[in-house]
Amino acid sequence: MAPLIEARDLTKKYGAHVALDHANLKVEAGRIVGLIGPNGAGKTSALRAILGLTNYEGHLTVLGREPFRDRTELMNECCFIADVAVLPSWLRVDQAIDFVAAVHPRFRRDRASGFLAKTQITGKRRMRELSKGMKTQVHLALTMAIDAKLLVLDEPTLGLDILARRAFYDALVNDYMDETRTILITTHQVEEVENLLTDIVFIDKGRIVLDTSLEDVATRFIAVAVTADRLEAARAEKPFYERHILGKVVLYFENVDSARLSAFGELHTPSVADLFVAKLSGDAA
Amino acid sequence: MNTDLWLIRREFWENRAIWLIPAVFGGLLTIAALFGRVDIPTLSPGDHSQEASGIFLVAIGGMFYLVMSLYAGWYLLDCLYTDRKDRSILFWKSLPISDAKTVLSKLLVGMVLIPLVYFVAADVTALITAFILSIRARASIGSALWQPGVWGQIQILWMYVIVTTAVWYLPVAGWLLLVSAWAKRAVILWSILPPLVLYLIERVFFGTRVIGHVLSGRLVGLPAVAYKGWKNGGNVNFDGHAPANVWNFIDAGGFFSNVQTWIGVALGILLIVAAIQLRMRRSEI
Numbered sequence: 361m362a363p364l365i366e367a368r369d370l371t372k373k374y375g376a377h378v379a380l381d382h383a384n385l386k387v388e389a390g391r392i393v394g395l396i397g398p399n400g401a402g403k404t405s406a407l408r409a410i411l412g413l414t415n416y417e418g419h420l421t422v423l424g425r426e427p428f429r430d431r432t433e434l435m436n437e438c439c440f441i442a443d444v445a446v447l448p449s450w451l452r453v454d455q456a457i458d459f460v461a462a463v464h465p466r467f468r469r470d471r472a473s474g475f476l477a478k479t480q481i482t483g484k485r486r487m488r489e490l491s492k493g494m495k496t497q498v499h500l501a502l503t504m505a506i507d508a509k510l511l512v513l514d515e516p517t518l519g520l521d522i523l524a525r526r527a528f529y530d531a532l533v534n535d536y537m538d539e540t541r542t543i544l545i546t547t548h549q550v551e552e553v554e555n556l557l558t559d560i561v562f563i564d565k566g567r568i569v570l571d572t573s574l575e576d577v578a579t580r581f582i583a584v585a586v587t588a589d590r591l592e593a594a595r596a597e598k599p600f601y602e603r604h605i606l607g608k609v610v611l612y613f614e615n616v617d618s619a620r621l622s623a624f625g626e627l628h629t630p631s632v633a634d635l636f637v638a639k640l641s642g643d644a645a
Numbered sequence: 646m647n648t649d650l651w652l653i654r655r656e657f658w659e660n661r662a663i664w665l666i667p668a669v670f671g672g673l674l675t676i677a678a679l680f681g682r683v684d685i686p687t688l689s690p691g692d693h694s695q696e697a698s699g700i701f702l703v704a705i706g707g708m709f710y711l712v713m714s715l716y717a718g719w720y721l722l723d724c725l726y727t728d729r730k731d732r733s734i735l736f737w738k739s740l741p742i743s744d745a746k747t748v749l750s751k752l753l754v755g756m757v758l759i760p761l762v763y764f765v766a767a768d769v770t771a772l773i774t775a776f777i778l779s780i781r782a783r784a785s786i787g788s789a790l791w792q793p794g795v796w797g798q799i800q801i802l803w804m805y806v807i808v809t810t811a812v813w814y815l816p817v818a819g820w821l822l823l824v825s826a827w828a829k830r831a832v833i834l835w836s837i838l839p840p841l842v843l844y845l846i847e848r849v850f851f852g853t854r855v856i857g858h859v860l861s862g863r864l865v866g867l868p869a870v871a872y873k874g875w876k877n878g879g880n881v882n883f884d885g886h887a888p889a890n891v892w893n894f895i896d897a898g899g900f901f902s903n904v905q906t907w908i909g910v911a912l913g914i915l916l917i918v919a920a921i922q923l924r925m926r927r928s929e930i
Contacts, residue, residue, distance in 0.1 A: 435740055441739075446734075
């Protein structure tokens, strides 16, 4: 089966600034992919290109379409939540449902109403009267009622308190995700989404530095906490990053046999956040 | 499922001023008719009654037209800018609606539907104020205001005004939409500044006024092109005894055969296409 998203040499320039620099990316159907990168790394540019919100150079197909040229058709099968604050302040909840129901062929009104019935939100409320958490619930209700193949979330929980964030992700995993759907998500709160991701993509300076499934992370990357006396021997195995904590040194290895490393200390699989820091700092060094 | 209809409904949800301003303006005129000083010369019935009724209706309509022009101009200048400013464009673009449809729906609202709302408001206000005045002024003018023939002709005149205004001002509307789709801030300034700078450059460096003539011809030249009376120095033949006839005044053949009209339409279409292209590329500010 062809990948759901395929980018080859995807490049986006804003004047002299290169936001995406020949980025390559493949996303298969049925995955939950985290697109993770520091500020200004090109995350937003990548999402904008995938959603057809901007033109670009290079090859890009999403659900078999060229996003910029075919945005209208693409949005029949793909939806996105850019950020919780984008529902217009004057819009009433019932108007939002009426409008999306009228213009979106795959919207199921009963699902949106059912989701909202579980909340305190009533139809006559305007977005400006709702808290950020409530607005997220409305947006999520609208989006989850669309029978889409691809859902793109760009910093969906920005500015939300921990309760609202947890509710957001619980609803996403329990009520929405199934094998027919694919989710692409960017966030700063890596720890929060780590448990629900199946794949991670690291982006830095407009380039994809890592694109892997989480199962592969466990076999590919190993972190070893090494005591000082074994440090030189361990360094000979060419770690790509060192981290000093509390008198110990944690060394990060890629594609090194775990049997060779176990002699140096305790092995563990790095967390996504640790791997992210290691990968980006290590490659830069 | 009629997307076009819902796009228009959406504009009326967002811009309640479309009907609030004419309603308030009509209310103010009604208050003026109720409590203002009535100082109208005595007319013997049948004498100048056609003329009096015509002047009364044109005055009411003219006031509404002036307010409508200002509001419609503002609406067109603001409509593509405001959802980029509050980032709600990202919500609208997540729906399967083409940018061309979005821009054209706003053009239709600004150039046809807003004028129609004001037309209805002007008629209603004229009815109410004529009723009030004929009670307050009694025999002096009362019956003069009720001339069914004149009322009927005013409806024709209004329709002609709406059509010619929409066609003649298409390049202005296109320019306002283009600025609205492009500017990062200060839309009013950006709508005025480029033509003004062009005018000044021409004045300073070439000493000519071609641009000034073109601009002023477009902005205030409509009556000269669309009405017969204007060409004879404003000498419209309102004979008090012969029934006034709006057909003597309307110059539809002249308007639609004027080369200026069609140059404007062509330029307007170009500007609107450019606005749509910008709308496809620019999302939030």
